Amino acid sequence: MLDALSTPKQGLAASQAPVRKILQQCRNAFWFAFGLTFVIDMLSVTPLLYMMSAYDRVLSSRSGVTLVSLTLVVIAFYVFWSALEWIRARLMVRLSLRIDWDLAADVFDASFRRYVGRKNVNVHQLLGDLLSLRQFFTGQPALALMDAPFALIFIFIGAIFHPYLAIFAAAASLLMVVVSYLTVKVTSPILKEANDANAEASRVAAESLRHAESTLALGMLGAVRNRWYAQHRHFLTNQVNASEATGLMGGFSGFLQKALPSLQMALGVFLAMENLITGGMIMVASMLISKSVSPIQKLMGCWKEIIQARQAYERLNELLAHDQQATNTMQLPAPTGRVDVADAAAVPPGHNKAVVSGIHFALQPGQVLAVVGPSAAGKSSLVKLLLGVWKPAVGSVRLDGVEISEWSHDEVGPLVGYVPQEIAFFEGTVAENIARLGEVDPEKVVHAAQLIGMHDAILTFPKGYDTPLGETGFALSGGQRQRIAIARAIYGMPKYVVMDEPNSNLDEVGENALIDTVQALKANGSTVVLTTHRPRLIGTVDMMLVLKAGQQVAFGTAQDMFEAMRRLQSVPSAATASDAPAGEGAAASAPIPVTNAQPALVAVAGGAA
Numbered sequence: 261m262l263d264a265l266s267t268p269k270q271g272l273a274a275s276q277a278p279v280r281k282i283l284q285q286c287r288n289a290f291w292f293a294f295g296l297t298f299v300i301d302m303l304s305v306t307p308l309l310y311m312m313s314a315y316d317r318v319l320s321s322r323s324g325v326t327l328v329s330l331t332l333v334v335i336a337f338y339v340f341w342s343a344l345e346w347i348r349a350r351l352m353v354r355l356s357l358r359i360d361w362d363l364a365a366d367v368f369d370a371s372f373r374r375y376v377g378r379k380n381v382n383v384h385q386l387l388g389d390l391l392s393l394r395q396f397f398t399g400q401p402a403l404a405l406m407d408a409p410f411a412l413i414f415i416f417i418g419a420i421f422h423p424y425l426a427i428f429a430a431a432a433s434l435l436m437v438v439v440s441y442l443t444v445k446v447t448s449p450i451l452k453e454a455n456d457a458n459a460e461a462s463r464v465a466a467e468s469l470r471h472a473e474s475t476l477a478l479g480m481l482g483a484v485r486n487r488w489y490a491q492h493r494h495f496l497t498n499q500v501n502a503s504e505a506t507g508l509m510g511g512f513s514g515f516l517q518k519a520l521p522s523l524q525m526a527l528g529v530f531l532a533m534e535n536l537i538t539g540g541m542i543m544v545a546s547m548l549i550s551k552s553v554s555p556i557q558k559l560m561g562c563w564k565e566i567i568q569a570r571q572a573y574e575r576l577n578e579l580l581a582h583d584q585q586a587t588n589t590m591q592l593p594a595p596t597g598r599v600d601v602a603d604a605a606a607v608p609p610g611h612n613k614a615v616v617s618g619i620h621f622a623l624q625p626g627q628v629l630a631v632v633g634p635s636a637a638g639k640s641s642l643v644k645l646l647l648g649v650w651k652p653a654v655g656s657v658r659l660d661g662v663e664i665s666e667w668s669h670d671e672v673g674p675l676v677g678y679v680p681q682e683i684a685f686f687e688g689t690v691a692e693n694i695a696r697l698g699e700v701d702p703e704k705v706v707h708a709a710q711l712i713g714m715h716d717a718i719l720t721f722p723k724g725y726d727t728p729l730g731e732t733g734f735a736l737s738g739g740q741r742q743r744i745a746i747a748r749a750i751y752g753m754p755k756y757v758v759m760d761e762p763n764s765n766l767d768e769v770g771e772n773a774l775i776d777t778v779q780a781l782k783a784n785g786s787t788v789v790l791t792t793h794r795p796r797l798i799g800t801v802d803m804m805l806v807l808k809a810g811q812q813v814a815f816g817t818a819q820d821m822f823e824a825m826r827r828l829q830s831v832p833s834a835a836t837a838s839d840a841p842a843g844e845g846a847a848a849s850a851p852i853p854v855t856n857a858q859p860a861l862v863a864v865a866g867g868a869a
């Protein structure tokens with residue numbers, strides 16, 4: 261059964277296949293279930309023997325005692341048979357739960373990491389694959405695979421009656437196997453493509469629902485529907501093709517299922533006419549063909565589920581085998597906030613061109629860095645590097661000497677703070693969201709809310725800190741969302757905080773609260789990195805880094821950068837400089853300390869002015 265799930269095109273060695281490892285750990289239980297299946301299939305001969313005995317012995321002797329005794333024995337066998345089937349069903353349920361328990365957390369984590377790295381990944385499908393695999397082991401598909409080898413039992417019984425019966429049953433089984441193989445060969449690629457298209461259509465629909473309000477407001481429903489329907493039509497086309505191919509092969513197999521029992525009975529009657537078998541054996545012979553072909557028929561009936569389980573098995577193996585696991589197995593001390601970036605470059609997942617490169621700076625605990633620059637300069641991409649969400653294509657980004665992209669986020673994540681540009685909250689209360697869905701420490705929650713000036717506002721919510729948030733929760737204004745996101749970032753006063761445009765939706769009161777928060781973090785010894793266009797926030801920082809077109813053009817203390825800005829503002833305009841003597845122009849521009857930062861600093865200086 262394990263081999264039925266594994267295929268050569270999977271391309272993963274056993275040592276690199278996490279799901280296969282789990283299944284191999286359960287191999288003793290699988291062998292036990294396989295042994296139970298053997299006993300159950302042996303017991304399935306009971307009705308045949310009962311029928312043959314009733315025809316050949318009871319009818320000829322007309323003995324009621326023999327009939328009653330034979331019937332009681334058969335009933336006892338039936339009870340034992342049913343008990344074994346119940347034990348096997350319970351065992352398979354336990355096996356499926358063991359697989360789910362061992363894989364669910366890893367699949368969930370890997371799906372999220374894969375989604376961060378590749379935005380077109382269907383997380384719902386990956387999580388659904390685990391359900392498909394579990395249902396495979398608890399349903400008929402796994403039992404059909406176990407039953408298939410025991411078709412030989414009934415062929416052997418036919419050989420006991422007469423070799424011709426065995427030969428006929430073997431030929432019929434082989435013919436059904438060939439038909440089943442051709443059906444799989446034709447339909448499997450089409451079904452896989454149809455399933456992938458259906459998953460993509462579901463992903464497009466789910467993504468569209470996230471932007472439902474903008475879609476309706478901007479009249480984009482038709483365009484969104486067309487994008488979804490293109491994928492849905494691709495799915496329907498492949499599904500129809502697969503159904504037609506299955507129907508063609510299924511028609512032929514249906515003919516065989518109807519014709520073979522009658523042909524088997526005809527052969528039995530012929531052998532009885534030749535006095536080679538008894539009359540009771542004729543009835544048994546007619547049932548032998550059904551018993552020998554039945555496992556193949558079960559396989560054909562469950563083949564769609566088997567294909568889906570195999571595809572789920574392959575996807576889960578690929579997901580878990582290629583998941584970027586943390587290289588540090590030993591828990592490291594909490595970070596103090598020392599940041600070292602050495603010639604780092606960022607390449608977005610799925611692309612081959614760097615959007616940020618040549619980043620080189622260092623920060624000590626307690627320093628505040630402002631990352632400035634025009635739009636599309638690469639500030640948000642740099643933020644992803646600094647948080648370890650993106651792994652540097654070249655260079656390194658280290659927090660306390662550890663490459664942050666290789667530091668387990670489960671370990672370091674609770675110890676850092678992050679405010680994204682696109683703010684979203686989970687289904688939960690205000691307190692739970694501020695506490696990052698972990699154990700709520702009321703003192704830390706209130707302290708974080710007070711720092712950003714949201715405590716009094718939260719108390720006015722319908723249920724205060726217990727007010728539900730999320731898609732169906734309490735509607736917040738843009739400024740409230742941003743300030744609660746900042747409270748979430750500073751919960752527990754982490755030593756390393758990164759904020760991407762934290763004041764984009766804040767009014768003057770909110771901006772003053774943010775400045776107080778940054779100063780409190782600095783006093784706490786926390787390292788703070790923030791991107792901003794607002795001059796007021798720039799005035800609270802220690803260091804400044806200027807980006808332009810994805811390149812670092814300047815880095816230094818805020819005082820030096822502001823001095824450079826003032827000197828740039830004092831440089832004569834192009835028209836004035838052309839009228840001035842060459843020596844004066846040279847003298848005016850010579851004192852500027854950061855000449856390669858002039859274009860970006862002019863933009864910053866213009867904003868500050």
